[in-house]
Amino acid sequence: MSHLSRTEGDLPTVDAATAAVRIAADATLLTSGFGSVGYPKAVPLALADSDRDLALTVVSGGSVGEEIDVALVEADAIARRFPYQARPQVRDALNDGRIAFADRHISTLADDVGFGDLAEADVAVVEAVAVGEDWLIPSTSLGHTPAWVDHADELIVELNRSQPLDLAAFHDVYRPGLPPDRDPVPLSSPGERIGGSRIEFDPDSLTAVVETDHRDEPYEFRDPTETDRAIADNLRAFLETEVERSPIHGDSVRLQFGVGSLGNALMSAFGDADFGDRDLIYYGEVIQDGLLDLLDAGQLKCASATSLALSAEGQDRLFADADRYAEDVVLRPADVSNSPALIDRFGVIAVNSALEVDLYGHTNSTHVDGSIALNGIGGSADFTRNAALSVIALPSTAASGDVSRIVPMVPHVDHTEHDVDAVVTERGVADLRGTSPRERARLLVDECAHPDYGDRLESYLDRALTGGGHEPHDLDTAFFWDG
Amino acid sequence: MSHLSRTEGDLPTVDAATAAVRIAADATLLTSGFGSVGYPKAVPLALADSDRDLALTVVSGGSVGEEIDVALVEADAIARRFPYQARPQVRDALNDGRIAFADRHISTLADDVGFGDLAEADVAVVEAVAVGEDWLIPSTSLGHTPAWVDHADELIVELNRSQPLDLAAFHDVYRPGLPPDRDPVPLSSPGERIGGSRIEFDPDSLTAVVETDHRDEPYEFRDPTETDRAIADNLRAFLETEVERSPIHGDSVRLQFGVGSLGNALMSAFGDADFGDRDLIYYGEVIQDGLLDLLDAGQLKCASATSLALSAEGQDRLFADADRYAEDVVLRPADVSNSPALIDRFGVIAVNSALEVDLYGHTNSTHVDGSIALNGIGGSADFTRNAALSVIALPSTAASGDVSRIVPMVPHVDHTEHDVDAVVTERGVADLRGTSPRERARLLVDECAHPDYGDRLESYLDRALTGGGHEPHDLDTAFFWDG
Numbered sequence: 001m002s003h004l005s006r007t008e009g010d011l012p013t014v015d016a017a018t019a020a021v022r023i024a025a026d027a028t029l030l031t032s033g034f035g036s037v038g039y040p041k042a043v044p045l046a047l048a049d050s051d052r053d054l055a056l057t058v059v060s061g062g063s064v065g066e067e068i069d070v071a072l073v074e075a076d077a078i079a080r081r082f083p084y085q086a087r088p089q090v091r092d093a094l095n096d097g098r099i100a101f102a103d104r105h106i107s108t109l110a111d112d113v114g115f116g117d118l119a120e121a122d123v124a125v126v127e128a129v130a131v132g133e134d135w136l137i138p139s140t141s142l143g144h145t146p147a148w149v150d151h152a153d154e155l156i157v158e159l160n161r162s163q164p165l166d167l168a169a170f171h172d173v174y175r176p177g178l179p180p181d182r183d184p185v186p187l188s189s190p191g192e193r194i195g196g197s198r199i200e201f202d203p204d205s206l207t208a209v210v211e212t213d214h215r216d217e218p219y220e221f222r223d224p225t226e227t228d229r230a231i232a233d234n235l236r237a238f239l240e241t242e243v244e245r246s247p248i249h250g251d252s253v254r255l256q257f258g259v260g261s262l263g264n265a266l267m268s269a270f271g272d273a274d275f276g277d278r279d280l281i282y283y284g285e286v287i288q289d290g291l292l293d294l295l296d297a298g299q300l301k302c303a304s305a306t307s308l309a310l311s312a313e314g315q316d317r318l319f320a321d322a323d324r325y326a327e328d329v330v331l332r333p334a335d336v337s338n339s340p341a342l343i344d345r346f347g348v349i350a351v352n353s354a355l356e357v358d359l360y361g362h363t364n365s366t367h368v369d370g371s372i373a374l375n376g377i378g379g380s381a382d383f384t385r386n387a388a389l390s391v392i393a394l395p396s397t398a399a400s401g402d403v404s405r406i407v408p409m410v411p412h413v414d415h416t417e418h419d420v421d422a423v424v425t426e427r428g429v430a431d432l433r434g435t436s437p438r439e440r441a442r443l444l445v446d447e448c449a450h451p452d453y454g455d456r457l458e459s460y461l462d463r464a465l466t467g468g469g470h471e472p473h474d475l476d477t478a479f480f481w482d483g
Numbered sequence: 484m485s486h487l488s489r490t491e492g493d494l495p496t497v498d499a500a501t502a503a504v505r506i507a508a509d510a511t512l513l514t515s516g517f518g519s520v521g522y523p524k525a526v527p528l529a530l531a532d533s534d535r536d537l538a539l540t541v542v543s544g545g546s547v548g549e550e551i552d553v554a555l556v557e558a559d560a561i562a563r564r565f566p567y568q569a570r571p572q573v574r575d576a577l578n579d580g581r582i583a584f585a586d587r588h589i590s591t592l593a594d595d596v597g598f599g600d601l602a603e604a605d606v607a608v609v610e611a612v613a614v615g616e617d618w619l620i621p622s623t624s625l626g627h628t629p630a631w632v633d634h635a636d637e638l639i640v641e642l643n644r645s646q647p648l649d650l651a652a653f654h655d656v657y658r659p660g661l662p663p664d665r666d667p668v669p670l671s672s673p674g675e676r677i678g679g680s681r682i683e684f685d686p687d688s689l690t691a692v693v694e695t696d697h698r699d700e701p702y703e704f705r706d707p708t709e710t711d712r713a714i715a716d717n718l719r720a721f722l723e724t725e726v727e728r729s730p731i732h733g734d735s736v737r738l739q740f741g742v743g744s745l746g747n748a749l750m751s752a753f754g755d756a757d758f759g760d761r762d763l764i765y766y767g768e769v770i771q772d773g774l775l776d777l778l779d780a781g782q783l784k785c786a787s788a789t790s791l792a793l794s795a796e797g798q799d800r801l802f803a804d805a806d807r808y809a810e811d812v813v814l815r816p817a818d819v820s821n822s823p824a825l826i827d828r829f830g831v832i833a834v835n836s837a838l839e840v841d842l843y844g845h846t847n848s849t850h851v852d853g854s855i856a857l858n859g860i861g862g863s864a865d866f867t868r869n870a871a872l873s874v875i876a877l878p879s880t881a882a883s884g885d886v887s888r889i890v891p892m893v894p895h896v897d898h899t900e901h902d903v904d905a906v907v908t909e910r911g912v913a914d915l916r917g918t919s920p921r922e923r924a925r926l927l928v929d930e931c932a933h934p935d936y937g938d939r940l941e942s943y944l945d946r947a948l949t950g951g952g953h954e955p956h957d958l959d960t961a962f963f964w965d966g
Contacts, residue, residue, distance in 0.1 A: 370961075
């Protein structure tokens with residue numbers, strides 16, 4: 001990659017403050033960034049530092065750093081925010097009603113903007129490792145950057161010299177066409193490459209290039225707990241049996257894991273899985289440290305995602321040997337990494353975490369007590385709905401055991417009973433496929449719930465059954481059963 | 484079509500009782516049938532009439548007739564039933580817990596069986612208009628018949644001479660491959676044909692051919708009510724504006740409407756829509772009488788579905804002129820008609836009804852009071868999730884105005900806030916795209932709810948807002964607000 005240069009041609013290079021001041025006070029910013037990496041840093045900070053009265057709409061690919069979701073929030077500069085966030089400051093603001101937020105599927109976000117359904121596409125602000133007059137190469141995430149660059153009236157590129165040029169080796173840029181003549185994504189296997197590293201754009205749209213050297217704020221994964229390890233053991237045993245049984249895992253097993261410390265711990269644990277001679281392949285949303293472990297151990301054939309969501313140590317490992325990792329790791333646009341059609345075609349096994357699951361399999365990933373938003377669904381519904389096998393993996397309790405995560409009725413549904421195939425806790429596995437709701441309740445109480453809550457869940461079921469029904473509930477106590 | 488003959492070759496023709504007695508008492512029957520047409524009739528009745536102690540699993544494509552969901556239920560012969568039903572007798576049985584039922588997405592049902600996730604694939608029992616030693620031509624619906632014939636260990640064909648041979652002209656059979664090498668469905672437009680009318684099978688699997696002449700039990704559509712017409716007017720005005728605005732409706736508008744009398748009435752109403760010079764195309768699940776009206780009036784370019792779910796009068800019209808209708812009407816396997824990938828690629832506008840919608844857009848299509856199942860989700864979630872624009876159309880009230888269909892929190896969620904773009908009632912339209920939950924609540928109360936319930940919904944919101952949150956709820960009164 002040493003032949004690449006950071007810049008090419010005659011570029012409108014300005015400082016961040018100059019770029020920021022040109023942005024209308026009520027503009028929509030479409031930002032790069034996914035998995036808290038590859039987001040623009042200098043222009044958001046310049047906007048936050050200005051004394052203008054801003055009411056921006058900020059649309060990111062996925063989660064971004066504190067330059068956006070802390071600094072701009074604290075400057076009271078964001079009026080509307082889509083589709084995902086993961087910082088306390090923005091979370092408080094949307095729970096207080098200070099920011100209008102909507103949680104959207106990752107797979108459809110580019111269309112939400114492209115079809116004009118979500119917001120105007122005023123200004124794309126994207127981080128790059130290299131830029132020319134009509135092209136750029138993204139940094140640590142691809143996310144929805146190709147779509148933003150395509151849709152936005154104006155383009156501001158942050159050229160980040162702290163991000164290695166070698167990142168070019170990971171990107172595989174592809175843009176789907178518009179319906180009704182949209183072609184299928186021409187990808188025949190998870191590791192195939194169908195594009196290049198450059199995102200091309202109309203040179204007239206490029207209004208500013210801003211040079212920066214701010215590093216991404218890396219992930220911090222907590223060490224796996226005993227519970228994490230027990231969940232991983234149960235999941236691994238379940239999948240080993242499943243892979244032998246199913247007709248679709250002849251030569252390989254395609255896995256996705258959700259973002260976060262539990263997902264990271266589960267990934268690492270699959271190095272020990274006994275899948276016979278089958279290749280292990282990752283087709284998901286983010287590359288986390290656990291995947292690097294598997295790659296280093298020769299246990300993973302390839303990994304496809306949209307973001308390198310690594311710890312500082314993981315970044316160092318990857319950056320030190322980028323060309324080698326890029327042989328087996330490909331970053332795709334988020335509407336390809338999360339494509340319902342591809343998840344189906346590749347027969348992915350999806351493993352995502354959640355806040356709580358109810359007795360019939362409905363799953364709450366996002367809202368405490370039905371009201372208080374945490375992060376967002378991200379791509380969990382893309383994978384959970386379209387996977388060949390979708391697993392919700394979570395501890396049986398929260399709050400040091402004071403709260404059961406298996407509940408009679410979740411007060412917010414992100415994934416319905418129709419999409420959840422199995423639930424795994426540190427207690428065991430409930431395989432819900434082919435079961436009626438009443439059978440599911442039995443399995444979840446017996447196999448997944450913590451025994452401390454078994455009697456109370458049974459009592460709820462008894463009360464609910466007196467009223468009958470296919471999915472028996474007692475609405476008086478559905479949320480007040482744990483007394 | 485006159486060159487077709489009903490039978491070809493040496494067939495194992497037997498009477499229904501003989502075929503039935505060979506079926507194991509605990510077998511899984513994979514039956515043809517979708518939209519209450521094209522289902523097997525003689526063998527189910529023979530099973531119901533036997534005095535055997537049966538505990539069958541019955542997996543249909545979609546809804547079937549009373550020979551299955553009444554006669555077999557009254558004979559206490561069904562232990563398990565998937566994925567959809569629409570008759571009081573089976574509904575009572577599953578709400579009482581006498582039949583273990585699970586409601587599944589239509590699009591994924593063939594995989595549910597093919598991957599071995601739902602039930603064994605013992606015996607396919609399918610209706611045909613013609614049959615040979617290694618092929619059959621389905622009757623009034625295609626549904627999941629190609630998959631059932633493929634997967635089942637044994638095949639019983641009901642050759643129904645009351646169904647016209649001309650039905651062959653409608654079918655376009657295609658079978659997707661297995662993941663991970665599943666190709667995209669090679670369909671580039673909604674009306675294109677990519678297969679033929681024959682379903683081929685391994686001749687060794689054909690164990691019986693049973694001749695019948697039972698007609699399908701036709702649909703009965705009620706006449707449109709004043710409310711239906713007001714909903715249609717609001718929907719039409721909304722879509723006329725939308726089609727002008729959106730970049731994806733340049734030459735055509737692709738519509739889907741849910742099954743039932745409201746859907747049928749809405750379809751009919753689109754003959755009057757002003758979509759400029761654009762072609763109107765139907766890409767949905769069933770052909771109902773309303774679509775024949777549009778075809779007869781030259782207002783519909785083509786229609787793609789998996790079933791001819793017509794009234795008796797509609798059947799007579801279609802059968803009298805089948806070759807002409809078949810120029811513009813194509814029946815596809817249900818995993819093609821409902822394919823998430825195709826719904827996305829064609830940019831379909833999906834219009835489905837529901838029982839109730841809550842203030843944040845979560846939608847209940849299936850369970851009264853959260854417990855009592857009605858029919859099932861059918862394909863509503865396939866379309867609602869994957870459409871370019873998904874609309875829930877429903878009256879603002881039920882029970883002659885005694886119940887609001889706009890509620891604070893639905894007690895069962897089939898479609899989440901992430902999937903519902905707009906809600907239309909006879910009162911108006913709430914366009915929920917790009918809105919926060921609190922904004923959605925405002926729109927739904929102001930535009931869609933019946934004014935009789937406005938104050939009570941407002942009071943609920945006030946209570947909920949005191950607790951704060953992104954999606955404010957008051958769990959104490961979420962189901963008890965209408966006092």
